Amino acid sequence: MMKIFKKVVLIHLLMLLIQVCTTQTSQAPNKSTFKSFDVNYASAGVDVSKEGNVQFQNGTNIKVPVNAFVDASGKTVKGKVDIEYRELKNASEIVASGIPTNYSNSKKQQFETEGVIEVRAKSNGKDVYLAKNKDLEIKLPKNIKAGQNLYHLEESGEQSSYLKTPFITQAYAQNATDSRKWVLVYEGSKAQISNDNVPKDSSDASQKPQENKNLDGTFSLKLNLQASPELAKYKDTHWMYAGKGSKNDPTSEENKWVLNETWDALELVQNLFAPNVVLKGHTKAVATAVFSPDGSYLITASSDYTAKIWSVTGRLITTLKGHKDFIRTAVFSKNNQYIVTASGDGTAKIWTKDGSLVRTLEGKKNVGIYAANFSPDGSKVVAGLEDGTTKIWTLEGQLLKTLEGHKKAVYSVEFSPNGKYILTASADKTAKVWTLDGKMVRDLTKHRKAIFSARFSSDGAKIVTASADKTARIWSLEGKQLHRLRHRKAVYAATFSPNNQYILTASEDNTAKLWDINGNKISTLRSQNSPFSYAVFSPNGRYILTASKDNTAKLWTKPELVPNTPYELELSNSQKVFRTTIKLLANENKELASNNEKDDEKEPVKSQEKEVGTGKIVNERTIKVSKIGYYSFARPIVDKNSVQIKANFQLDGKKLNNVTVYLISGKDSKEVAKLNRQDWKSFRFTPGNNNRILAVLPDDRVAVFSKKDFQKMPIEEVKKNKAFTFILRKKSKMKSVKALNEILQ
Known part of the structure; x- marks a missing residue:
């Protein structure tokens, strides 16, 4: 993915909800880490009464469809709209932006990112939002690295979406004041079955896929759209069986009738959904x-x-x-x-x-x-x-x-x-x-x-x-x-x-x-x-x-229909009922993928990636998004050599409390973890992984635990005690992203 991008994010993933608003995410209040500086935005205007293109100096081009935006009341915006755009290309820019970097599905998981982009829009100085069924096509100046997933940051400033004060610690919550979460919207890390895997001998009937059964293990359904036009949103859906055994597997020999039957009704039930x-x-x-x-x-x-x-x-x-x-x-x-x-x-x-x-x-x-x-x-x-x-x-x-x-x-x-x-x-x-x-x-x-x-x-x-x-x-x-x-x-x-x-x-x-x-x-x-x-x-x-x-x-x-989460699928017509367990893939519904049949300008997907959300990678330099906000190109990584400890932090002989700590690791510093006080009890790092710690103090000051400090750690003793106090130094005041980048070297 883009060489211009180089950074990292530990990211939150949970389900979430079908949004109850037709407009998209609003611009959140400024959550940048430092009071005196942030990563700058580039801005350019476009007349949204007609289709237009916005070109930025770094080579990024954003294609804007006609009537793409609505205001807070849902009214179509006319005239000029200012598109604001920025890229977070390295650890210092990610830290300065203040974006969350945690991913959680009952356990912390590390992510490596090739970069983050952010796109916003304003009309007469007020935030505007992407209208329903409208996408921005973003062409990037450098190639997207193969195998990267695309994540969108859902923000706590959403219209009609959050209470005035957060009241629940969700699995994805960052802290009491930042409930933003990263959500997987396009899965590129799992390649689809290639043509090389197709049986060569077409005369072998046992190897022929049955009707509506696909070679990649997914299946399609016959739906009675004439009797039930509301099922049209599932017309092109590919489903995947997620149950155990073959009893309820619609692709098994005993259930092959399911794929040949025409169904009048379809219901998805979140039978695994749990209350907070x-x-x-x-x-x-x-x-x-x-x-x-x-x-x-x-x-x-x-x-x-x-x-x-x-x-x-x-x-x-x-x-x-x-x-x-x-x-x-x-x-x-x-x-x-x-x-x-x-x-x-x-x-x-x-x-x-x-x-x-x-x-x-x-x-x-x-x-x-x-x-x-x-x-x-x-x-x-x-x-x-x-x-x-x-x-x-x-x-x-x-x-x-x-x-x-x-x-x-x-x-x-x-x-x-x-x-x-x-x-x-x-x-x-x-x-x-x-x-x-x-x-x-x-x-x-x-x-x-x-x-x-x-x-x-x-x-x-x-x-x-x-x-x-x-x-x-x-x-x-x-x-x-x-x-x-x-x-x-x-x-x-x-x-x-x-x-x-x-x-x-x-x-x-x-x-x-x-x-x-x-x-x-x-x-x-x-x-x-x-x-x-x-x-x-x-x-x-x-x-x-x-x-x-x-x-x-x-x-x-x-409740939301969430990719890679099992759901009970119930099919019925006047004579039969069939129940099974499935996972949602591309084009499950209007919330997960666009079914805009008028979009005939899609370029072929060259990287064999799977679309599972409200954004997608079109080709190696282009993405389409249906919400404004942050997008990260990243992939989860697993390091079996990592160590989990209870961490404490000291500065000038005093124990630090309630400060934000960043752990920056990995080759080219592509792993960035934003850790709040509640995360210190399960602090995880990998010895020898180019680690540094940055603590953000009041008045834009920072303290560090350097790579050399990590090299001096008594690792075996730390593993045995499962605890360590990091003695920080260098109380420096940050005045720019450049200065922050220098202190992180």
């Missing part, structure tokens, strides 16, 4: 679980007569006690200061967030309250009752209005985002929209069984309902049914993502499903033991919180 946090403490089923509006807390409501407030790391903060029957809902007010709970004991209770009871709202004697919610301004509370009525109170407890019209219990209540309407869902198979004075203005009547949940979109333009009839339905505010989402059993909850582009449903069939706004199923979370009774997005859309009948709630990273 499990909330344990309730003794009976958890009915609902929601975030506080600022994303700082979680609250659960249970049949054990209690509601519990949790930190987002899973720590129980307090338990709300006082109800005498099951609690079906518990929600925060919009200002995060109050909580309202609804109970089968016929009351709704208002609490402070520290658990103090403020007020009890009485409904009717022996009539349970099944749902309660605050108005957007926090001045009112609405509650749905078992007898079919809905009551509106002031926060002080004054009854303002009773809405009458449902014939059975009201299971769900919610104010519209503007506070002018109330949405109710009932066991009488209807959902209704009301004015605050009790006038019914919409009656949604197409469900065939009880409706458990009804929610407005955040802009108030749509409604989604969840029903015992095994469907969730999306409606316009005018009452027109737009889409129907199907489960195999009752759907208990349905909600919009914060940006209104996605729907999340929770079902009795042990799944929570993610759908796009047009009703296309995207991904599935599966519970092995218990139905999901509730599911919601975090306020930023990055996480999912579920409630289950197994007495727990679970916090998940939003």
